[in-house]
Amino acid sequence: MDDMRATYMYAVGDVRVTDAPDPTIQQPTDAIVRTTRACVCGSDLHPYHSMPASEDGAAMGHEILGVVEEVGSEVRTVSPGDLVIAPFALSCGVCEFCRAGLQTSCVRGGFWGDPGFGTAGTQAEAARVPLADGSLVPVPGVGADADEALLNSLLTLTDVYGTGWHAAHMAKVGPGSTVTVIGDGAVGLLAVLSAKQLGAERIILMGRHQVRTDLGRDFGATDVVAERGEEGIAAVRELTDGGSQVVLEAVGHMPAYEQSVGIVRPGGVISRVGVPQYEEAPVGFGSLFGGNITLTGGPAPVRAYTEQLLPAVLDGTVDPGRVFDRTVGLEETAEAYRLMDDREALKVALRP
Amino acid sequence: MDDMRATYMYAVGDVRVTDAPDPTIQQPTDAIVRTTRACVCGSDLHPYHSMPASEDGAAMGHEILGVVEEVGSEVRTVSPGDLVIAPFALSCGVCEFCRAGLQTSCVRGGFWGDPGFGTAGTQAEAARVPLADGSLVPVPGVGADADEALLNSLLTLTDVYGTGWHAAHMAKVGPGSTVTVIGDGAVGLLAVLSAKQLGAERIILMGRHQVRTDLGRDFGATDVVAERGEEGIAAVRELTDGGSQVVLEAVGHMPAYEQSVGIVRPGGVISRVGVPQYEEAPVGFGSLFGGNITLTGGPAPVRAYTEQLLPAVLDGTVDPGRVFDRTVGLEETAEAYRLMDDREALKVALRP
Incomplete structure (x- = not known):
């Protein structure tokens, strides 16, 4: 069996690129995709801070833009040579949840690196993609040699752009909406872009890093609030005359939840796409209930939005790929984690 | 100053009907309403179990159907002699939130018995109703001498029917919906009726009291599940092949919340109208987030629904008043609390 290079995490802060077996077709619904671009996700930083030490390590990465190399006998919608986008949740495309646009709850699907699901990660030279017909979206007329800016924008469709869009979509952002986005990471910034595309009139971005804000x-933010906590809440309540109708929470830590509750307007919506790093949170009379606040969101079924978001990326109307401020070679993946963890980079693309 | 009889609570389980000053017009926007029917609410049982002892007591009651006796100089929409419905939240009718149908967040409004708002309770011979134009809904062509069944149905529009309706409305129940209602109290039963009116195809009622179920x-329940906890969850998941798209939670205790999380389908909605007796609850990846569950609901702006719900009550299409299984005289209010607390009665109407 041939070898490739792939990224594993072994403990807190311990990321290494090592030899790994080349992926092969295991099911007739599989495809093998050779990586054009992968990247490090903000959510990869959670295990980077907390992962228990493991001798075998965990295969990392859940975002991949690449070229189909081989397909199983039942694959119909992609062919060798196609440039494809693989969303972070793999899905069959035909079950009740896929048809409802909730591919993250696909009854046959799963997530990259989930051992039970049998996939490795995408921070590697190639990947086996299960359920290829449901999961992969070909990008017609574009090849792996397209310019860097376009490749970066296509890469955002695997996760961060679709996730920002999901936040706004679940909150029913529309023409005239007043929206506050908590978090100036890639997802927060693309939630701003999504809210703008959906017609929001006022978009307040809460973040402290000026390059990002x-x-x-x-991307469309009309106001920036750098303060956090009570000060940040007071600033947004002042700007919105009593609270924001929509809050898009793109962080996942408890202070961001508390901030959301503090700034949402009675009858408003908090839409979360930052993976919660807590299980319990205030939801009683004094937080959500009394003001009839709706709490929504979850892992984004980005596959549901790919076809809708692709045209404006291809024709250059939007350039979500600007969230990638660094590209490094695959061998430097550990450095990519460090750059993001130290906030020296917003989001790092990996080039094999 | 003349006296009337009114209900006060002084401590856990200590409810007394005593002399109180007759209400008088204090603001030009007030109306004085002479009680035709009042009642005890399920939510009144919360202080009945937990109220700290107080020498002055707390004025009780927030539901009243009555006849306008006198109005302030600025009141335009009701006149002496009108039979009126007063919702449990009093509201101005003109602010941003009232116009949006969220009268429970009215910037001028408040709740019965709220000392800062200056009202007493409605378990009394008469009540001062602030913000009469916004709050009161006249019932044309019906008088205080209408038959008992109609008076009871009109009385449900002050709270329990509008609250059940709010649960279904916030969950966007519509034709074909599968709905599970947790709680066989008056609000739960009227959430069943509301879901039926909104076109739900399948309505599963979780409750253990057969007279109520x-x-x-x-009212329209297609299935009844008497089991609670894990057993109840398993039964509903079995009936719905994996979870209920909509859960209407009409209890307010933590086990009902946990039950909601257990039975809701991925992508589904939990709509709460039972006043939460907890502040923190699970909302993380393993409860709400992972399945993209939406949590909604709150205190029902019943005033928003009165005009919509009234015609079917008046023409007899629906008979929500069947939730009243006892009527007692005002002097027996303490007994009314006991009957409801001991579950000897579902809901008790009070007749002055």
Whole structure:
């Protein structure tokens, strides 16, 4: 069996690129995809801070833009040579949940690196993609040699752009909406872009890193609030005359939840796409109930949005790929984690 | 100043009807309403179990059907002699939130018995109703001498029917919906009726009191699940092949919340109208987030629904008043609390 290079995490802060077996077709619904671009996700930083030590390590990465190399006998919708987007949740495309646009709850699907599901990670030279017909979206007329900006924008469709879009979609952002986005990471910034595309009139971005919030302004933020906690809450309540109808929470830590509750307007919506790093939170009379606040969101079924978001990426109307401010070679993946963890980079693309 | 009889609570289980000053017009927007029917609410049982002892007591009651006796100089929409419904939240009718149908968040409004708001309770011979134009709904062509069944149905529009309706409305119940209602109290049963009116195809009622669940079947429940906890969850998941798209939670205790999380389908909605007797609850990946569950609901702006619900009550299409299985005189209010607390009565109407 041939070898490739792939990324594993072994403990807190311990990321290594090592030899791993080349992926092969195991099911007739599989495809093998050779990586054009992968990347490190903000959510990869959670295990980077907390993973128990493991001798075998965990295969990392759940975002991949690449070229189909081989397909199983039952694959119909993609062919060798196609440039494809693989969303972070793999899905069959035909079950009740896939048809409802909730591919993250697919009855046959699963997530990259989930041992029970049998996939490895995508921070590697190639990947086996189960359920290829449901999961993969070909990008017609574009090849792996497309320019860097376009490749980066296509890569956002695997996760961060679809996740920002999901936040806004679940909150029913529409023309005239007042929206506050908590978090100036890639997902928060693309939630700003999504809210803008959906017609929001006022978009307040809560974030403290000016390079990022400046990009947020380019994406459509009308106001930036750098304060956090009680001060940040007071600032947004002042700007919105009593609270924001929509809050998009793109962080996942408890202070961001508390901030959401503090700034949401009675009758408003908090839409979460930051993976919660807590299980319990205030939901009683004094937080959600009394003001008839709706709490929504979850892992984004980005596959549901790919076809809708692709045209504006291809014709250059939007450039979500600007969230990638660094590209490094695959061998430097550990450095990519460090750059993101130290906030020296917003989001790092990996080039095999 | 003349006296009337009114209900006060002084401590856990200590409810007394005593002399109290007759209400008088204090603001030009007030109305004085002479009670035709009041009642005890399920939510009144919360202080009945937990109220700290107080020498002055707390004025009780937030539901009243009565006849306008006198109005302030600025009141335009009701006149002396009108039979009126007063919802449990009093509201101005003109602010942003009232116009949006969220009268429970009215910027000028408040709740019965709230000392800061200056009202007493409605378990009394008469009540001062602030913000009469926004709060009161006249019932044209019906008088205080209408038959008992109609008076009871009109009385449900002050709270329990509108609250059940709110649960279904916030969950966007519509034609074909599968709905599970947790709780066989008056609000739960009227959530069943509301879901039926909104076109739900399948309505599962979770409750253990057969007299009540039988009424639930009359209101439209297609299935009854008597089990609670894990057993109840398993039964509903079995009936719904994996979970209920909509869960209407009409209890307010933590086990009902946990039951909601256990039975809701991925992508589904939990709509709460039972006043939460907890502040923190599970909302993380393993409860709400992972399945993209939406949590909604709150205190029902019943005033928003009165005009919509009234015609079917008046023409007899629906008979929500069947939730009243006892009527007692005002002097027996303490007994009314006991009957409801001991579950000897579902809901008790009070007749002055």
